[in-house]
Amino acid sequence: MTSPLLELMDLTRVYFPSTPDENRALDGVTASFEPGKLHVLWGPSGSGKTTLLSLLGALDHPTSGEIHHRGRCLGKMTEPQLSRYRRDGVGILFQTANLLPGVTVWANVSLPLVPDGYTNAQRRERAKACLGSVGLQDKLDRMPHQLSGGEAHRVALARALVRNPQILLVDEPTSQLDAANAHRVIEILLSLVESGRTVIVATHDRDVLNLAGAVIRLEGGRLIPDGALTPMEQETQPPPPEEVAN
């Protein structure tokens, strides 16, 4: 058995603690992610999927518990080390494209290369390659407002790939896309898994779930144990093909 790439240990995230608005978005989640798989975080809205993705991407701090990346605890990393982790360890595809307006597509895609001081020529070359991988090599010099929603999302995916990360964190990749664009994005994600990368997707799209190599099911911020059905699943859905937790 391969050693886990990411491990979650009793992870809890509480928003607005000790106030009337206290929200336990994650509550004692323990799980692990093996390399080279498509992991699906599955659960209804408000189950804690996006919160978990944010914590995995070091975009947020857990209230308690630990996240280990290749054995190193993110909570013990310094700010520069965390920046390095975000830069080289993971690529993140947000639910919305989050492209900088007024900047060309290639400049948006190559934005993560700026702090390392790549030249414009190097950045453009790399952006071209990444845009090619999402089928948008001809949009290199377009502006974000000239793109369709699906194209903007694929540009954001290219940006997530630009530093060649081994882990890709993807939040609801198909929720705002039409069927054709959604299919295209799923294909790209599978290609990434086939090339040895670890892709962690938060979704409630059953098409994505059916392709998962591993599933972490969440509801109300808690992990649903293997084999158990959530009340919602019992009512509406058949169980997913494979469930891996803990």
Next chain:
Amino acid sequence: MNQPLPDSIDAELPRPGGWAHLALLILAIENTVRHPLRLFVTLACLIAVVTPFTVGLAILQGVKHEALQALDAGPDLFITGYEQGRNISMPQAVARHVRTLHQAVRVQGRIVGRTNVGPHLITLVGLDPEGGEPVPSRGNVWLGFSMAQSLQVKEGDTLILEDMSQITLNVDKILQKNAGLAAARMGIVRLSDAQELFATPDRLSDLQIWVNDPLDRQGPAGNSEPGLPIAFQLRLTGIPLRIQTRKLASDYVNRGFGLKGGTFYALFLVAFALVIPALLVTSGFGLSVRRKEIALMKAIGFSVLDILEMAFFEVIYLSMMASTASFAFAWAWIRIFEGAGVAPFFIAGLELGPNIPVPAIFQPLPLFVSIGLSLVLLSTGVMSTTFQAATSDPTEDLR
């Protein structure tokens, strides 16, 4: 079957070019240009604050320079009568006595007073023809350009002056517009006419004395005091006189301008204090968008230092733009609009629209101050908000 990824995506990243600072600088410039409205509002705010300050500072420097230059070319001793701690007139005999002293090269007796011409209060200088300066002939007056405009008179007109007595003078000459700040706002008459007007026969309001300098004085005005021997001899006459050396006058000028400058700075300090919250608002104009962009940069691997460096470059870039524009506006304000609105603060008796060339020096102090001010004001507005955004978790702003 999934389409395999192109090899290029798996290719190792090229070695970084090592131009991180340059790349951040370019990104900073792009950031400012990407939000034209924010750029415009921030620059407009900065220019509105920095320009009047630069104008004031340039005029202050110019007037001070002109005053010191006049002192440099002026007399070594200034003498007035003195009684109970205030200046009064003195007998004209003092001038006659000084002329007998061998150290005195030139002695200029004057009467300087203010009198009314209709509703206008004018400064009148009566010059003793024995002082060596060109003086109008009896019954004539030379008027400064600005004064003639205020009185709406031209050469050949008649002026009726009324004080202790009434005299009628012919406007013989109107001095040129560029004759200097002091000359622009006064009337010059013969000493005897002034003595008649103010009913002070055989008296002077002050005496200016140039002395023979055996040490061949070098350096700026006020560094040496060659008039001291004459001052000593005047003390021996027993007449109560107030004797001021060039050095003392120079000290007064510097102190006076320091005081005026200080008041001006203090007023502006209040203005700055009021502007800083306004700048915080304008630089935070679209703050949520900016916070989101910073959060995105952080999420994709920018460190806090990278973001602060980028913001610093933004501040430098914007400051340079603002100070250049402010400097250009200040130049136009002084050279084209003659410092209207600001000049009267530094030059007593000047109207809001001076209509005469106002002395001004633009460098180095006003230049550096306008750059420095822009930097400080923008840093206050930009760096704090950027630091806040850069040090908070990106999730908060990316929601």
